[in-house]
Amino acid sequence: VEILTKCYPNAKDIVIDGGMNDLIVGSIYESLSFAVFLCDDSSKINNNPEARWKVNLFFMAPDSERKLQSMLTTFENSPWWNIMGTYVILDNSKWKCKNAPNILKTAWKMNLINSIFLCTNSDDVTMIYTYNPFTNRAPKEWKLIPILTQPSKGWTMYARPHNSENVCEGLNFDRTKHLD
DSSP: OHHHHHHOTTOOEEEEESSOOHHHHHHHHHHOSSEEEEEOOGGGTTTOTTOOSOOSEEEEOOSSHHHHHHHHHHHHTSTTOOTTSEEEEEOOSSSTTTTHHHHHHHHHHTTOSEEEEEEEOTTSOEEEEEEESSOSOOOTTOEEEOOSOOSSTTOEEEEEEOOTTTTTTTTSOOTTSOOO
16 A cells, blocks of 8 residues: 555556455555545446546456456456556465566566566565566666566566665656667
């Protein structure tokens, strides 16, 4: 929730989906001063009168790559879909960050430019992962993470520990600025 309140203060709306407990959802509702859409039933999205425009911020907690793919496909078929939006993905599995490459590759397969993945590693450190699909450039806060298979030429994964003091610095960056 801290990332949402600190790093996206100008957001006008957010879509929340998947597996979050009531405490987290309640905390989000209390902390944010913009419209919050809770997506717990994909069949209701297109019939929702509030689902008439693109949303710029998505927050989801899938328990697998397959569940993330399902969530993203649901959004893709809704008026909320926005490939230029920010997708904050919270780990809801027991993988301890080991699934970060696959989660981010799933996001890229849906052509999402700006996705971050939050998880707790085996040392109980909260980590933030992201990728640049075009080149190996990122702000200084990010550390390059080598992976065995890249989904496309130039696709590079990065990580950094979550630090409350400077969590927003370099979090979102223009991945299209340099197209090497």
